[in-house]
Amino acid sequence: MRDQADKLRQLRLVKGQGNGDADETPRPSVRTIAVTGGKGGVGKSVLVTNLAIACARRGLRVLLVDGDLSLANLDLLMGLIPKKNLADVVLGQASIEETVLSTPSGVRFLPAASGMEEMADLDDFRRERLLRELSRLESSCDLILVDTAPGIGAQTTHLAAAAETALIVTTPEPTAFSDAYATLKVLRRKGCRDLALVVNRAGSNGEGTRTARRIQAVARRFLEYLPDYLGTVPEDPTVPASAMRQEPLLSIFPHSPAAQAIESLAEILLEGPSPAGPRLVDREGLFEKVANLDR
Secondary structure, three states: OHHHHHHHHHHHHHHHHHOOOOOOOOEEOOEEEEEEOOOOOOOHHHHHHHHHHHHHOOOOOEEEEEEOOOEOOHHHHOOOOOOOOHHHHHOOOOOHHHHOEEOOOOOEEEOOOEOOHHHHOOOHHHHHHHHHHHHOOHHHOOEEEEEEOOOOOHHHHHHHHHOOEEEEEEOOOHHHHHHHHHHHHHHHHOOOOOEEEEEEEEOOHHHHHHHHHHHHHHHHHHHOOOOEEEEEEEOOOHHHHHHHHOOOHHHHOOOOHHHHHHHHHHHHHHOOOOOOOOEEOOOOOHHHHHHHHHO
């Protein structure tokens, strides 16, 4: 775990020297991380669910948001049956406070709708209402984790661009690799400054590292940007087993290789001050920034 943290610090030093990004930008007091991936099926939702639990175990007030507004599934992975979801908030049928669920792991969870086509493309009025409601929760959080929809649609890229960090999940498969780079390229064009890679379902740490290095090499050559590589989560039969049981991996298989890797990722994400400086309270929150991107 410490080796991964040391490697991350080294990468950040290189990144700061090579990207030309300003280091003085103040950060919000709430840390915001959007977890995304160009290709569906890379294990993004399982990863973000368990990452939220790992961060909550470290004493943070964590809000997990299902950002796939029309095809949500985080509630299934957590074994929850929400009575309200973000569609009710958008339609004015519930407040955001009525929608938030407290979970046994200590994570607060905001469920979204599944199978509602109209939620995939909100009009300006409904989007503003949703973002206004969501922004009310930020003062009660230390960390907001957003599971975005797969792909590079406007809903996904706006959330990722507004977050402090966009975490791109890929696998060693060539198609996933290609889609991860495409996602990285789009997010850089949208002004994302802090992008990081996680390689999921790798056969070994070496395979994960090689996959990340290839993406970094292409990004450095064509985008003049070096994304952080946070680590690898191995292929592990306990992951699909936990999904079938609709219980989080960290709750039922806490000592499995994948669970231990996710614990290490949480440690790396949360360790030490941000390289961009201290986080201040007067910066726009995540959801206010998304609203401003739409204008």
